[in-house]
Amino acid sequence: MSDALFGSPPVEVAPGAVHLPGWLDGDAQADLVRRCRDWARGPAGMRRHPMPRGGVMSVQMVGLGWHWQPYSYSRTLPDGTPVRPFPAVLADLAARAVGAAYGAPPGPGADPYDVALVNFYDADARMGMHQDRDELSREPVVSLSLGDTCVFRFGNTETRTRPYTDVELRSGDLFVFGGPSRMAYHGVPRTRPGTAPPSLGLAGRLNITVRASGLEG
Template sequence: MSGALFDPRPDGPVTVAPGAVHVPGWLDAERQRDLVRRCRDWATGPAGMRRHRMPRGGEMSVRIVSLGWHWAPYRYTRTLPDGTPVKPFPPLLGELAGAAVAAAYGAPPPPDAPPYDVALVNFYDADARMGLHQDREERVDAPVVSLSLGDSCVFRFGNPETRGRPYTDVELRGGDLFVFGGPSRMAYHGVPRTLPGTADPECGLSSGRLNITIRASGLPAR
């Protein structure tokens, strides 16, 4: 099953909106396998993956583990609700974020850019979805870096003003990079559906989708 939605696939970076860039196939198979292995390590207890409950009582279908800072709708904290320490932010992800920004924008982050210090590792099973939302918990406007592993998904990228149209649906496959900053930093975005069975067997993830979202919180260092 190919799951292709928007063939032919572009060969290089594609600007989806001002400041929002899709880079297909940015991660090679070896790097994908390494990140899948690391995600499994990060997801182990006691501060493992969990489904967050939203303020209105609903439970998210996506399972999440936070690194560096604990994300909960809609804030960051230093510890999990039960007092468990948040797992540290891996330097590797900070390095990847810098390289990702350079790949998307043609230049690395400036020397005075706020450091990337938080990551959300999201796991989508076949039924998981992510509603349209803004990444607005951060105190700085550094670009958000998103890495995809495993199954493909439909990634809906909207506008900064409303959850409605206009928006663009992008097929994100395993190994793809998506960066959004500048005028698109506060754009609504989400995942209306995944495409089960589309993962490359070489990536090390037999089913489901992993998304690593790397951000600069702008919060005081620990």
């Protein structure tokens, strides 16, 4: 994989929440898209999760390292299928991303990054405001965007409503949130179909979020 780009200065959206536009160059994006297509293949591939109160998520998702479904982690899918292993390439990317966002990579006492959620948004997919609260660890969440541009709504730690900031995330962008913003509500109210770089051959948006679960193996 090509080295990430660090030419664009970080933008602090909130304390501990940092946006780095264009962090991944074209080769790195293409490599991740190829990997996502492999990770999405069954039997432990992409699926839309049912919600506890009814309905089904519009975003398709596959977990690596741990299987996530609202609102818990497990090592197997509900049918007993093993979860795909957490890739070393994403652990490396997460460490570099934290270093780029905060000026230093995770320290020796930090919980290891061990889970990734690969989310696919078609033109109609949305993600409601939510907190990433199913992890025992409070290490920063690392989010990578590929393909179509989206509106990423980054809110506060108390409610799903205002105040929030809408950030446009384009292909190759990095967003890291930790510290006082680790439990901020966030979501994706819309994507912009047809905005993916043509070189990726991708219709839609891929989002990879890398997390430290803090769970025992």
